[in-house]
Amino acid sequence: MARPSLGNFGRSEWAILGAPCTVIKLLADDVIKGLAPDYKGAYADTTHTDDMILPPGRLNAGAVLEYTDQLQYSQLSYAAPLSPFQLRQHFSQADFVLVNGNHQQAKAQVLVLDENKKASLQKRAANLTNVELILVSDNTNEVFDFVQDAVLNWRDIPMLKVDDLQGIITFFKGKLIQNQPKLNGLVLAGGKSQRMGFDKTAVKWHGKEQRYHVADMLRGFCSNVYISCRAEQQDEVHTGYAVLPDTFTDLGPYGAILSAFRSEPDSAWLVVATDLPLLDETTIQHLIALRNPAAIATAYTSTFDGLPEPLITIWEPKSYPQLLAFLAQGYSCPRKVLINSDTSLIPPANPDALTNVNTPDEHDRIKLLLHQKIASHD
Template sequence: MTLKDHKKHASLVRPQTGNFGRNEWAIVGAPCVNIKLLANDVIQALSTEYKCAYVDASHNDEVVSLPGRLAAGACLEYVDQQNYHQFSYTSVSPFDIKQQFLAADAVFVNGNHHQANAQVVVIHPNKMASLQKRVDQLTNVQLILLAEGVDDVFEFIKEALPNWQAIPTYSLNNTEAIIAFFKTQLTANKPALKGLVLAGGKSLRMGQDKGALKWHGAEQRLHIADMLAEFCSEVCISCRAEQKAGINTSYNLLEDTFTDLGPYGAILSAFRHDPNSAWLVVACDLPLLDRQSLQHLTINRDASAFATAFKNEEQGFPEPLITIWEPKSYPRLLAWLAQGYSCPRKVLINSDIKLIQPLDEIALTNVNTPEEMKEIISHLEGSKIQP
């Protein structure tokens, strides 16, 4: 192997995030008080549907003393306040900061102090000089706002943004239009939905490959994949390396890259394949699952949650193996694995998810043993269910 053949880093698909989150806007060109007021109005309007976050900096000109036990030498202090939780650090890296914004759907940034992937430019006479100094930071301007008494864009902005006339431009006081703009952006940026059929288990209790059972005339893993195709932009069948030769090659096969972790590893493998899409994960041992149940799940999807799952009425817990896992759940799953946990249900129970009632509880019945298989065969023959 020559030096040119050597790769320093593994070839990984990186999540589409900015400095703080997937959807982030730096508001620049206005006094800080105006930026705070604008962010407050937008966040208040969006927070019923989306998880919003805000980024700013201290405006104290003097050196601020370390709070609490940080002054005594602690590197971290956590305070459980009555209405909120507060973490204080002595130091934090950009990677650490990004971890704190995993749940956020929209991050609004005071652009006078921090940068973001997208920008909102305010044309304000009092900040003209400050904005001119930051003109190189205007790499993805998506909205222009005119302060009160302003009816045109600065000339240097026109020069820096040749397409400035195509950028939506509103009055800074037109809060309704500004909120509508962000709602449109967040709707357009909703992660695509892909499907994953969990078929990589060893089926030890069944004694034969559960994914190859033909409940409805075709192998169950293919039957599930065909149903998912109606709701998903792409469908993959999760499998072990040794299974690939026995599965129809006209289907997308996704080999587990997180091995010996069961379904948990399959879900992580899917996110490793595409960390920017949501994954509708369905186990292959659900012979009574029907189109109506999948439609009910997708219609009620909450992309702002970590996941959308059915509630198991008998246990009261979420069903992890017929669940829509959002992209924001990927780093959370990895973090749980780092703490020694590999139970997807435990992650769901301890996360902010949307839990919905199934249309028919029997559709979520899974089959793991020959005895359970006989019962399902009798049920199918008796009811003549059409999937």
């Protein structure tokens, strides 16, 4: 099983260290605010021991958890320390996490050179494992000797003034663009076609079996394209197409999506069903052009009920823990996840392209429609 490339809190996380805690908090505020239009930020810190004497609220009475709807925000207070696994779950919806490096560690660091914190920083030199940005305070003119010893490539690291807020925001935005998950394609071809009465993935709407027609369309937009199927169907797929068999079985499309993330948890997945005979490249291109990596998914709205259309959706890596959490509560409907999560919804450019076929009557109607279109072009 492939593990996501997570740090202590998330995929993209930076510990800011070498400055007073107040400076770190204010810098985090500015960066989170500057990136807020496009990315969801989060912050991690440790309170000073003299900030609080007793646990808040009912925790002091022995409660293990207290939830408070603060109207403007929600608050969860835990009595017990959160494990790294629980922290990653809580931070999974954030696109980036900034960490007070004076108290917590992260897989990458932003180093502040401040003469007043030089001695404190020297004690944390061992934490400088992956410095990606150096910020210089007005009272400092050089890179400290112990930093040069700990960060051998310090000359290659971007260096900015600590008050160059626009430059700092530009740095983080560039990193987030660079870290945007690649997009894979997944063709859902593992259904049993019980309502149709025959394998609808093998219908040749466009001169070739539909599963191959969809896969070929996705190849122009995705890094890798896989045909999703049940384990016993693998040998039925042409050798020219990559196969991704279900490892979450008997869950339909939900199991196929989870199986894809289990295989490549750091990729985003453009999931497309095979029963969309009118689907075209323009519809796929439109969805990708409006992809919102800050959401858990980008989906079209159904023209019938206005709800998310699960048959063609881009699922971001942050949706993986969300899908598993729904499954743990007994739900295995992709649409239910989209409805109850932070999903980016867009109207379809061509509503007819989302028409799906599940019955012989629908098959005959679409077949006639396609023949009429071909005749009109001729």
